[in-house]
Amino acid sequence: MANKNPDPEPLARRVVRKRRPPPRSARRARVAAASAAASPAGFNPLTAFPPAPPPQDDAPLLEPRAVQFGGHSHVIRLLGPADEGRLISFFNSHTGETIHQRYGYRISEMTHERAQRLVGVDQSRDVALGVFERATDGEEVLHAVGRYLLDATGRSAEMAFVVRETKRGLGICTALVRRLLLIARARGMSYLFAQVQADNTPMLAAFRRHGGRMRPIPGADATEAFVPTSIPSGSGSSGLP
Numbered sequence: 001m002a003n004k005n006p007d008p009e010p011l012a013r014r015v016v017r018k019r020r021p022p023p024r025s026a027r028r029a030r031v032a033a034a035s036a037a038a039s040p041a042g043f044n045p046l047t048a049f050p051p052a053p054p055p056q057d058d059a060p061l062l063e064p065r066a067v068q069f070g071g072h073s074h075v076i077r078l079l080g081p082a083d084e085g086r087l088i089s090f091f092n093s094h095t096g097e098t099i100h101q102r103y104g105y106r107i108s109e110m111t112h113e114r115a116q117r118l119v120g121v122d123q124s125r126d127v128a129l130g131v132f133e134r135a136t137d138g139e140e141v142l143h144a145v146g147r148y149l150l151d152a153t154g155r156s157a158e159m160a161f162v163v164r165e166t167k168r169g170l171g172i173c174t175a176l177v178r179r180l181l182l183i184a185r186a187r188g189m190s191y192l193f194a195q196v197q198a199d200n201t202p203m204l205a206a207f208r209r210h211g212g213r214m215r216p217i218p219g220a221d222a223t224e225a226f227v228p229t230s231i232p233s234g235s236g237s238s239g240l241p
Protein backbone atom coordinates (compact mmCIF):
# COMPACT_ATOMS: atom_id res chain seq x y z
CA MET A 1 0.00 0.00 0.00
CA ALA A 2 1.45 3.39 -0.92
CA ASN A 3 2.10 5.67 1.99
CA LYS A 4 0.11 8.81 1.46
CA ASN A 5 1.24 10.57 4.58
CA PRO A 6 2.43 14.03 3.65
CA ASP A 7 5.15 14.13 6.28
CA PRO A 8 8.44 13.70 4.43
CA GLU A 9 10.51 13.63 7.58
CA PRO A 10 11.84 10.56 9.30
CA LEU A 11 9.79 9.96 12.39
CA ALA A 12 12.49 8.99 14.80
CA ARG A 13 16.10 9.84 15.19
CA ARG A 14 17.91 8.49 12.15
CA VAL A 15 20.93 7.15 13.90
CA VAL A 16 22.46 5.25 11.05
CA ARG A 17 23.07 8.21 8.81
CA LYS A 18 24.34 11.72 9.28
CA ARG A 19 23.22 13.19 5.98
CA ARG A 20 19.74 13.99 4.79
CA PRO A 21 17.95 10.70 4.30
CA PRO A 22 17.04 9.16 0.96
CA PRO A 23 13.56 9.53 -0.52
CA ARG A 24 10.66 8.54 1.66
CA SER A 25 9.71 5.57 -0.48
CA ALA A 26 13.18 4.06 -0.05
CA ARG A 27 13.15 4.70 3.70
CA ARG A 28 9.73 3.16 4.17
CA ALA A 29 10.62 0.10 2.13
CA ARG A 30 13.81 -0.38 4.13
CA VAL A 31 12.03 -0.02 7.47
CA ALA A 32 9.23 -2.35 6.38
CA ALA A 33 11.72 -4.93 5.20
CA ALA A 34 13.68 -4.66 8.43
CA SER A 35 10.52 -5.05 10.46
CA ALA A 36 9.26 -8.02 8.55
CA ALA A 37 12.51 -9.94 8.47
CA ALA A 38 13.57 -12.20 11.28
CA SER A 39 16.72 -11.02 13.03
CA PRO A 40 19.73 -13.30 13.39
CA ALA A 41 18.44 -14.04 16.87
CA GLY A 42 15.16 -15.20 15.38
CA PHE A 43 13.11 -12.29 16.63
CA ASN A 44 10.35 -11.41 14.19
CA PRO A 45 8.03 -8.64 15.33
CA LEU A 46 5.26 -9.92 13.07
CA THR A 47 5.07 -13.15 15.05
CA ALA A 48 6.56 -12.15 18.42
CA PHE A 49 3.46 -10.44 19.73
CA PRO A 50 -0.11 -11.65 20.11
CA PRO A 51 -2.33 -10.61 17.21
CA ALA A 52 -4.63 -7.68 17.84
CA PRO A 53 -8.35 -8.34 17.93
CA PRO A 54 -10.39 -7.37 14.85
CA PRO A 55 -10.50 -3.59 14.31
CA GLN A 56 -12.83 -1.75 16.65
CA ASP A 57 -14.34 1.71 16.89
CA ASP A 58 -11.43 4.05 17.63
CA ALA A 59 -13.56 7.20 17.95
CA PRO A 60 -13.40 7.37 21.79
CA LEU A 61 -9.60 7.17 21.60
CA LEU A 62 -9.48 10.15 19.26
CA GLU A 63 -11.44 12.43 21.59
CA PRO A 64 -9.60 15.18 23.53
CA ARG A 65 -8.88 14.21 27.11
CA ALA A 66 -7.89 16.28 30.13
CA VAL A 67 -4.82 14.99 31.97
CA GLN A 68 -2.75 16.30 34.88
CA PHE A 69 1.02 16.51 34.41
CA GLY A 70 3.15 17.99 37.19
CA GLY A 71 0.02 19.22 38.94
CA HIS A 72 -1.11 21.27 35.95
CA SER A 73 -4.07 20.69 33.64
CA HIS A 74 -3.24 19.64 30.11
CA VAL A 75 -5.22 18.27 27.20
CA ILE A 76 -4.17 15.44 24.91
CA ARG A 77 -5.81 15.81 21.54
CA LEU A 78 -5.27 15.29 17.84
CA LEU A 79 -3.24 17.91 16.03
CA GLY A 80 -5.06 19.78 13.30
CA PRO A 81 -4.40 22.46 10.68
CA ALA A 82 -5.18 25.22 13.19
CA ASP A 83 -2.16 24.08 15.25
CA GLU A 84 0.41 25.10 12.67
CA GLY A 85 1.50 28.22 14.58
CA ARG A 86 1.65 26.29 17.85
CA LEU A 87 3.85 23.64 16.23
CA ILE A 88 6.21 26.28 14.86
CA SER A 89 6.48 27.91 18.29
CA PHE A 90 7.12 24.52 19.87
CA PHE A 91 9.82 23.72 17.34
CA ASN A 92 11.45 27.10 17.97
CA SER A 93 11.74 26.17 21.66
CA HIS A 94 13.80 23.03 20.92
CA THR A 95 17.49 22.84 21.66
CA GLY A 96 19.79 21.54 18.93
CA GLU A 97 20.09 18.28 20.83
CA THR A 98 16.33 17.81 20.92
CA ILE A 99 16.10 18.43 17.17
CA HIS A 100 18.90 15.98 16.58
CA GLN A 101 17.30 13.30 18.76
CA ARG A 102 13.91 13.76 17.14
CA TYR A 103 14.83 14.27 13.49
CA GLY A 104 18.30 12.75 13.29
CA TYR A 105 19.80 15.68 11.42
CA ARG A 106 19.83 19.42 11.71
CA ILE A 107 16.69 21.24 10.73
CA SER A 108 17.25 24.91 11.28
CA GLU A 109 13.72 25.99 10.53
CA MET A 110 10.18 24.67 10.77
CA THR A 111 8.86 26.05 7.51
CA HIS A 112 5.22 26.81 6.88
CA GLU A 113 5.07 23.89 4.43
CA ARG A 114 6.67 21.41 6.81
CA ALA A 115 4.49 22.51 9.72
CA GLN A 116 1.37 22.19 7.57
CA ARG A 117 2.30 18.62 6.70
CA LEU A 118 3.03 17.71 10.31
CA VAL A 119 -0.29 19.00 11.64
CA GLY A 120 -2.38 18.07 8.62
CA VAL A 121 -2.04 14.29 8.65
CA ASP A 122 -4.90 11.98 7.72
CA GLN A 123 -5.79 10.91 11.25
CA SER A 124 -7.88 8.00 10.05
CA ARG A 125 -4.66 6.42 8.81
CA ASP A 126 -1.71 7.93 10.68
CA VAL A 127 -1.95 9.64 14.08
CA ALA A 128 -0.52 12.92 15.37
CA LEU A 129 -1.28 13.78 18.99
CA GLY A 130 -0.37 16.92 20.90
CA VAL A 131 -0.26 17.76 24.60
CA PHE A 132 -1.49 21.30 25.26
CA GLU A 133 -1.69 23.63 28.23
CA ARG A 134 -3.77 26.80 28.35
CA ALA A 135 -1.68 29.87 29.11
CA THR A 136 -2.90 32.80 31.22
CA ASP A 137 -3.80 34.71 28.05
CA GLY A 138 -6.12 31.85 27.08
CA GLU A 139 -3.93 30.58 24.26
CA GLU A 140 -3.16 26.89 24.00
CA VAL A 141 0.56 26.07 24.19
CA LEU A 142 1.86 22.89 22.60
CA HIS A 143 4.27 21.01 24.89
CA ALA A 144 4.62 17.61 23.25
CA VAL A 145 3.91 15.63 20.11
CA GLY A 146 3.57 11.88 19.66
CA ARG A 147 2.83 10.44 16.28
CA TYR A 148 2.84 7.29 14.28
CA LEU A 149 3.08 6.79 10.56
CA LEU A 150 1.93 3.59 8.88
CA ASP A 151 4.72 1.66 7.21
CA ALA A 152 4.61 0.33 3.67
CA THR A 153 2.99 -2.93 4.79
CA GLY A 154 0.09 -1.13 6.44
CA ARG A 155 0.38 -3.67 9.27
CA SER A 156 2.49 -1.59 11.59
CA ALA A 157 3.65 1.97 12.09
CA GLU A 158 6.68 3.93 13.19
CA MET A 159 6.39 6.11 16.28
CA ALA A 160 8.20 9.30 17.28
CA PHE A 161 7.96 11.64 20.23
CA VAL A 162 9.19 14.99 21.41
CA VAL A 163 8.48 16.69 24.73
CA ARG A 164 9.38 20.28 25.63
CA GLU A 165 12.61 20.31 27.65
CA THR A 166 10.92 22.04 30.62
CA LYS A 167 8.11 19.45 30.70
CA ARG A 168 10.16 16.27 30.79
CA GLY A 169 10.02 13.60 33.45
CA LEU A 170 6.31 14.21 34.11
CA GLY A 171 4.99 11.18 32.27
CA ILE A 172 3.92 13.04 29.14
CA CYS A 173 5.74 10.73 26.73
CA THR A 174 4.45 7.68 28.58
CA ALA A 175 0.88 8.93 28.16
CA LEU A 176 1.44 9.52 24.45
CA VAL A 177 2.95 6.06 23.97
CA ARG A 178 -0.03 4.53 25.69
CA ARG A 179 -2.58 6.45 23.64
CA LEU A 180 -0.85 5.57 20.36
CA LEU A 181 -0.74 1.89 21.33
CA LEU A 182 -4.45 1.90 22.17
CA ILE A 183 -5.33 3.54 18.85
CA ALA A 184 -3.10 1.14 16.92
CA ARG A 185 -4.69 -1.82 18.67
CA ALA A 186 -8.18 -0.57 17.89
CA ARG A 187 -7.06 -0.38 14.26
CA GLY A 188 -5.87 -3.98 14.26
CA MET A 189 -2.11 -3.54 14.61
CA SER A 190 -0.18 -5.84 16.95
CA TYR A 191 2.89 -3.65 17.45
CA LEU A 192 4.48 -0.27 16.76
CA PHE A 193 8.17 0.38 16.27
CA ALA A 194 10.78 3.13 16.56
CA GLN A 195 14.47 3.74 16.09
CA VAL A 196 16.11 5.07 19.21
CA GLN A 197 19.63 6.12 20.09
CA ALA A 198 21.08 3.50 22.43
CA ASP A 199 21.64 6.07 25.19
CA ASN A 200 18.13 7.55 25.03
CA THR A 201 17.23 6.22 28.49
CA PRO A 202 13.82 7.90 28.89
CA MET A 203 12.56 6.76 25.48
CA LEU A 204 13.75 3.20 25.99
CA ALA A 205 12.26 3.15 29.50
CA ALA A 206 8.88 4.23 28.15
CA PHE A 207 8.98 1.46 25.56
CA ARG A 208 10.13 -1.17 28.08
CA ARG A 209 7.33 -0.22 30.44
CA HIS A 210 4.94 -1.17 27.65
CA GLY A 211 6.56 -4.51 26.95
CA GLY A 212 8.86 -3.27 24.20
CA ARG A 213 11.58 -5.52 22.81
CA MET A 214 14.82 -4.05 21.59
CA ARG A 215 16.94 -5.11 18.63
CA PRO A 216 20.34 -3.43 18.22
CA ILE A 217 20.97 -1.94 14.79
CA PRO A 218 24.26 -3.45 13.55
CA GLY A 219 26.99 -0.87 13.06
CA ALA A 220 25.07 1.92 14.75
CA ASP A 221 24.80 3.08 18.32
CA ALA A 222 21.09 2.59 18.06
CA THR A 223 18.25 0.24 18.72
CA GLU A 224 15.03 -0.68 17.02
CA ALA A 225 12.23 -0.90 19.55
CA PHE A 226 9.15 -3.03 18.89
CA VAL A 227 6.28 -2.37 21.28
CA PRO A 228 3.21 -4.61 21.45
CA THR A 229 -0.18 -2.93 21.38
CA SER A 230 -1.38 -5.34 24.07
CA ILE A 231 -0.38 -3.13 27.01
CA PRO A 232 0.97 -5.26 29.89
CA SER A 233 -1.29 -5.23 32.94
CA GLY A 234 1.71 -4.57 35.20
CA SER A 235 2.72 -1.42 33.34
CA GLY A 236 0.52 0.76 35.49
CA SER A 237 -0.87 2.27 32.35
CA SER A 238 -3.68 0.14 31.05
CA GLY A 239 -6.31 2.91 31.15
CA LEU A 240 -6.97 5.64 28.61
CA PRO A 241 -4.50 8.51 29.14
Ligand SMILES: CC(C)(COP(=O)(O)OP(=O)(O)OC[C@H]1O[C@@H](n2cnc3c(N)ncnc32)[C@H](O)[C@@H]1OP(=O)(O)O)[C@@H](O)C(=O)NCCC(=O)NCCS
Nearest residue numbers: 012101160162163168169170171172173174202203205209
Ligand atom coordinates in the same frame (compact mmCIF):
# COMPACT_ATOMS: atom_id res chain seq x y z
C1 LIG B 1 12.37 10.88 25.07
C2 LIG B 1 11.32 11.89 25.56
C3 LIG B 1 10.20 11.98 24.52
C4 LIG B 1 10.77 11.41 26.92
O1 LIG B 1 9.73 12.29 27.32
P1 LIG B 1 9.25 12.44 28.86
O2 LIG B 1 7.88 13.01 28.84
O3 LIG B 1 10.26 13.17 29.64
O4 LIG B 1 9.20 10.91 29.35
P2 LIG B 1 8.38 10.36 30.60
O5 LIG B 1 8.29 11.41 31.66
O6 LIG B 1 7.11 9.77 30.12
O7 LIG B 1 9.34 9.21 31.13
C5 LIG B 1 9.52 8.02 30.39
C6 LIG B 1 10.44 7.11 31.17
O8 LIG B 1 11.75 7.67 31.24
C7 LIG B 1 12.15 7.83 32.59
N1 LIG B 1 12.87 9.09 32.63
C8 LIG B 1 12.35 10.32 32.48
N2 LIG B 1 13.37 11.22 32.52
C9 LIG B 1 14.50 10.51 32.69
C10 LIG B 1 15.88 10.88 32.80
N3 LIG B 1 16.28 12.15 32.73
N4 LIG B 1 16.77 9.90 32.93
C11 LIG B 1 16.41 8.62 33.01
N5 LIG B 1 15.12 8.20 32.90
C12 LIG B 1 14.19 9.16 32.75
C13 LIG B 1 10.85 7.86 33.38
O9 LIG B 1 11.03 7.46 34.73
C14 LIG B 1 10.03 6.90 32.61
O10 LIG B 1 10.43 5.57 32.93
P3 LIG B 1 9.47 4.56 33.72
O11 LIG B 1 8.29 4.32 32.85
O12 LIG B 1 10.28 3.34 33.91
O13 LIG B 1 9.12 5.29 34.99
C15 LIG B 1 11.97 13.30 25.76
O14 LIG B 1 13.13 13.15 26.54
C16 LIG B 1 12.33 13.98 24.45
O15 LIG B 1 11.51 14.71 23.88
N6 LIG B 1 13.57 13.77 23.95
C17 LIG B 1 14.00 14.38 22.68
C18 LIG B 1 13.36 13.72 21.49
C19 LIG B 1 13.57 12.23 21.47
O16 LIG B 1 14.58 11.71 21.95
N7 LIG B 1 12.61 11.51 20.88
C20 LIG B 1 12.68 10.07 20.76
C21 LIG B 1 12.78 9.67 19.31
S1 LIG B 1 11.60 8.36 18.96
